[in-house]
Amino acid sequence: MRHFFFLLIFLSFSNVIIAQEEIVNSVYFEFDKYNLDEKQANTVVNFIKTIDSTRIESVQIYGYCDDRGKESYNFKLSNNRASVIQKKLIASGIKNKIIVTIEGKGRVLIDDDIIENLPEVRSKNRRVDVVINMRPLPKIQMPGMFDMIQKKHVVGDRIFLGDVIFEKGSSKLNVKAKNDLEKMAKALLKYKTLQFEIQGHVCCTPPYHKEAIDRDTKKRQLSTNRAKTVYTFFVTKKIDKIRMTHKGYGNAQPLGKEPQYDRRVELVITKI
Incomplete structure (x- = not known):
């Protein structure tokens, strides 16, 4: 329990x-x-x-x-x-x-x-x-990266979900992540024209493994499962499926910061 x-x-x-x-x-x-x-x-x-x-x-x-x-x-x-x-x-x-x-x-x-x-x-x-x-993780500040939906975006802008940091080997959401996604869902319902890709990532895998194993499914598809978890959460919050796609990127897009940040999911704007 x-x-x-x-x-x-x-x-x-x-x-x-x-x-x-x-x-x-x-x-x-x-x-x-x-x-x-x-x-x-x-x-x-x-x-x-x-x-x-x-x-x-x-x-x-x-x-x-x-x-x-x-x-x-x-x-x-x-x-x-x-x-x-x-x-x-x-x-x-x-x-x-x-x-x-x-x-x-x-x-x-x-x-x-x-x-x-x-x-x-x-x-x-x-x-x-x-x-x-x-100690708390420092906030990330990078060009083209935001922590919340803005009034004006351009295609390619990235929304970093700062509290959606997964445990190692896990694609399950904890309470803090769910609270962050609740806020994001409300913003997405407000800005209904935005379309986006949900991108899942992993950290700490050896170079010869681009993807990590999900400890629940025992399959090497962790980043995909993380992206799908967020997609499913948004669906339950009435975000139109036609606005969303989801994809796992494995370890191909590290942020170059603390490794925890690479156990993340981002929203990338595809249409405004």
Whole structure:
């Protein structure tokens, strides 16, 4: 199950969700344990690999326990859980100096009226939250590139959807991307004569692979799928299909900026 928030978003073993400038990874432990098994260790390492280390501003690590046991023991256990995650992050390439908080919070109390699914609730409280605070990406300013529809365009103008930056290997829209596309759809409904091509792009592929693999379909058509995802979104917002085409360009049109920008979709004006 995925949970979307604007300022705080949780990431668990199977869910990776990106927020505005904060990412949280929750690692779960067995009852009364603080050692990492192989699966947990791999999860932490894979999580770190998905993060652009140049954008990490600071890291906070908070350990928790369920509501059973003595309070003093739970504080010690939660600290041990936080410490073992700290060591794993450092081993995975995170610099110790940016880890600004390592804290055991002790037990998480449960409301008296919670009876159903009590074991599940407790299992989710036996965790460590790794809070990654990210530096924002700088805005792109290039000739012929805009971040919103203008009153006057010429054929060839490009609309850079600044918040439609996909995760590596993904063609799915997150909340931030959907909000950006909502605004764009309203503008496109206002300027009804504009026709455009939706162009999908990818980053970080080797030179001999012009296209990347979509991890959901397992096919090497990621940029095409990204463009189609935006096309489908606009269709649901009543943008006339006759105004739109969509195409994937693989890694053929890098912006020459941070690699994240190449995991993008642009609108290119084809008729005014």
